[in-house]
Amino acid sequence: xxxLMVCLGNIxxxxxxxxxxxYKSDEQKLNWExxxxxxxxxxxxxxxxxxxxxxxxxxxxxxxxxxxxxxxxEDMQRFDKxxxxxxxxxxxxxxxxxxxWDERKVDLxxxxxxxxxxxxxxxPWYENTDxxxxxxxxxxxxxxxxxxxKIKK
Ligand code: 4NP
Numbered sequence: 001x002x003x004l005m006v007c008l009g010n011i012x013x014x015x016x017x018x019x020x021x022x023y024k025s026d027e028q029k030l031n032w033e034x035x036x037x038x039x040x041x042x043x044x045x046x047x048x049x050x051x052x053x054x055x056x057x058x059x060x061x062x063x064x065x066x067x068x069x070x071x072x073x074e075d076m077q078r079f080d081k082x083x084x085x086x087x088x089x090x091x092x093x094x095x096x097x098x099x100x101w102d103e104r105k106v107d108l109x110x111x112x113x114x115x116x117x118x119x120x121x122x123x124p125w126y127e128n129t130d131x132x133x134x135x136x137x138x139x140x141x142x143x144x145x146x147x148x149x150k151i152k153k
Contacts, residue, residue: 010038039092
């Protein structure tokens with residue numbers, strides 16, 4: 001299984017989602033390929049946000065080695081499943097993918113924990129507090145857990 005997590009900057013939400021799913025798949029010895037990307041390229045090459053690194057570490061997940069990159073249209077072919085954090089990400093992935101767009105592969109990640117809700121993962125970048133990063137971590141953790149259990153069956 002190859003899974004790509006996508007947000008705007010690839011420094012807050014999607015690296016957390018990548019780290020969480022990687023941790024869970026390693027725990028289950030699943031040998032999945034997991035990556036993340038941003039629809040924007042402003043932070044390319046940067047490690048995750050300091051507070052994202054900190055919250056992940058508090059939960060035993062090490063995302064410090066990750067480096068931001070921008071989503072490219074070829075990602076559409078390379079991955080089996082692409083999870084976006086909000087509807088802006090969804091529309092941007094669709095725009096960048098162009099003729100390679102495959103609707104069946106792309107979904108909002110919180111539809112795994114709350115099917116049909118089309119809910120967004122709150123972006124902790126704006127609030128910039130430990131609490132905001134923790135809330136985001138918990139939402140992503142639940143969604144990743146549900147997804148993994150569904151696929152394992
Ligand atoms: P992310 O958060 O999409 O969860 O990585 C953001 C990171 C950077 C910016 C916005 C959101 N920015 O405006 O630079």
